[in-house]
Amino acid sequence: MLNIGCHLSAAKGYEAMGKAAVKIEASTFQFFSRNPRGGKAKKIDPKDVEGLLKIMKENKFPIIMAHAPYTLNACSASEKTRKFAFEIMKDDLNRMEYLPHNLYNFHPGSHVKQGVDIGIKYIVDMLNSILKPEQTTTVLLETMAGKGTEIGRSFEELKRIMDGVALSDKMGVCLDTCHVYDAGYDIVNDLDGVLNKFDRIIGLDRLKAIHLNDSKNPFSSHRDRHEKIGRGFIGKEAIVRVVNHPKLCHLPFFLETPNELSGYAGEIKMLRESYMW
Template identity: 70%
Template sequence: MLKIGCHLSNSKGFRNMGIEALKIGGNTFQFFTRNPRGSKAKAINEEDVAEFLKLAKENNFVKILGHAPYTLNACSADENTRIFAKEVMEDDLARMEYIPNNFYNFHPGSHVKQGVEVGIKYISDMLNKVLKPDQTTTVLLETMAGKGTEIGRTFEELREILNRVELSDKMGVCMDTCHVHDAGYDIVNDLDGVLEKFDNVIGLNRLCAIHLNDSMNTLESHKDRHAKIGEGFIGLEAITNIINHPKLKNIPFFLETPNELDGYAREIALLKSIYK
């Protein structure tokens, strides 16, 4: 079974996102935990959560993925921004426990000319403050394209963060296909080699989710511009290989392509048709 979903708006609640996912052929979805470019979060509606959990169980949903806002930068040079990041993640993780045993993904952040080492220390320090022994949510570091001073452009940078997190069993990685391609990992011509590298540096047991996107830019461009499936420099053949790779095919895939719901429905149908 292909574990597939897309990014949905959480403006109408969890149950509605579950219904939309089913309508487009999905069995999971990703959502922003709050305004992606702000700080406000909707109040949790426990009745809505209960209805979603029932719907998810009845329809064999796999783990869903909460996404932190883009404004969360745990390694900013500005102390207030780092405090904001900690407070947001702490609140988000408490809210995620209403839908237990799922994933929460965040961009490691940009060190803003402080240096990678300083940035990694800030990120790991924050994680050591917010992670709790009894939480059921797995927090995922996202692989990044390497724009500017982004941390997470290499597997080694993510590994270093994981090494410094005390509750490392609460951590995993979300691989973004556009990002790793733009960062310089050749998933088109050497997927096996890239996965071997990931396994040697981080461990494939840490790979919990994949953002499945094509790329508008060439290998090692460090641009991070997503394209529709089969319409970019990664291409449909490589994406076919990714979703069918024996080391990846049982991981949930989340589309972040430039689409509305009808476009996502077409992409999910296409991916199901090439899934073996």
């Protein structure tokens, strides 16, 4: 079965997200750990969490994923911003233990002209200060498009971060189709080559999730603008090849396309009909 879902709003609570996912026939979903622009998170309601866990069990959801706010920049030139990132992630990972054995994804951040080496050091330092042996959550680095001074535009940069983390077994990667295409990895014409490169540099066993997005911009544009499946430069056929690839088909797929629930439902239905396994 294709394990696919979309990004849902947590504004109405955890159980409401579970009900929304079931309504559109998703088998997983992603949500922001708090307001995408950061700030204080909503207090955890144990009954609300229990409601979601029940829905997940009844509908056989294998895994879900939280996404850190976009304002989390662990490698900023500002010490205040780095401290904010530390506090947000530490709190988020504590909260994730209410939903054990799931995924937490974040953008590595932008080094803001300090240089990649310094940026990676800051990210590694933060992770080494936060990750705990007893945590059940796997933390994912997201592949980035490479706009500005973003870190994570290459598999090599992600590898350097993971190599520096002491508890590397708590780490993985989320591959975003729009981002890698915009970064210069040709998943349209050479998906096998891209996956082989990922395997050589990082290892496909570290790939834990995929963001399924078409791209509004052409190959290697370094722009990062998502598009609905089949309406961008990646195209429906290439996205279908991604979900059907024997090295990827077992992973959870998360749609982040510019859609409302009805649009996500249509994309999920289309991709399920195209699934060969």
